Amino acid sequence: MSNETDKEIAGHDYDGIKEYDNPLPGWWLMTFYGTIIFAFIYVIHYESGSGNTLKKDLEIAMAQIESVKTSTGPKVLDSEDVLLEKAKDPKLLVVGAENYQSKCASCHGAELQGMIGPNLTDDFWIHGKGNMTDIITTVRTGVPEKGMPPWEGILKNEEVLAVASFIHSKHGSKPANPKEPQGQKVE
Numbered sequence: 001m002s003n004e005t006d007k008e009i010a011g012h013d014y015d016g017i018k019e020y021d022n023p024l025p026g027w028w029l030m031t032f033y034g035t036i037i038f039a040f041i042y043v044i045h046y047e048s049g050s051g052n053t054l055k056k057d058l059e060i061a062m063a064q065i066e067s068v069k070t071s072t073g074p075k076v077l078d079s080e081d082v083l084l085e086k087a088k089d090p091k092l093l094v095v096g097a098e099n100y101q102s103k104c105a106s107c108h109g110a111e112l113q114g115m116i117g118p119n120l121t122d123d124f125w126i127h128g129k130g131n132m133t134d135i136i137t138t139v140r141t142g143v144p145e146k147g148m149p150p151w152e153g154i155l156k157n158e159e160v161l162a163v164a165s166f167i168h169s170k171h172g173s174k175p176a177n178p179k180e181p182q183g184q185k186v187e
């Protein structure tokens with residue numbers, strides 16, 4: 001390609017092949033120099049400046065996850081679908097069963113059949129409809145005036161999720177000597 005600015009370079013003539021001075025287009029050069037300048041700023045910012053490296057970003061994100069997991073305070077709940085998915089985790093169910101037996105069985109029975117507290121395996125629910133979101137909410141806030149303690153601040157978020165998953169997994173398990181139904185039947 002040639003244009004008016006092309007100049008033949010004097011003396012550069014090899015067996016009839018002449019060399020022309022074809023300057024690179026301005027926009028191309030600007031882009032090229034731009035990338036060089038950008039690279040300098042980038043390296044200085046991330047290597048010796050304040051910019052976080054990817055590793056540091058990951059550390060910050062992991063620390064946030066850890067603090068949400070171990071926190072006992074309120075947090076934005078996942079959607080029911082996400083909770084149901086998490087509730088299938090066998091390891092979580094083991095943690096849930098342990099927490100249930102040590103903290104809940106005294107009132108709800110070792111088989112969740114109900115004693116002081118209601119049967120947690122039947123289709124009847126006093127609070128909500130027995131889905132994960134409802135169970136978690138009741139466990140967190142409790143019903144102090146009816147004798148159900150609030151567990152927020154005692155159980156970690158992860159443990160509330162675990163114990164709720166355990167209860168959810170026992171739905172329809174038909175334990176012996178169930179307590180009479182309480183609340184509304186959920187179809």
Ligand code: HEC
Pocket residue numbers: 099100103104105106107108116117118120124125126127128135138139143146147148149151163164167182183
């Ligand atoms: C001191 C006794 C006691 C303990 C301990 C206890 N609960 Fe309860 N729980 C109750 C009572 C009583 C109710 C019924 C509240 C009402 O009538 O509104 C209840 C209700 C519930 C409900 C709602 C049931 C429904 O029909 O809506 C859930 C879920 C529940 N408890 C889970 C748990 C979990 C999980 C634990 C352990 C972390 C636990 N409870 C520990 C006494 C207890």
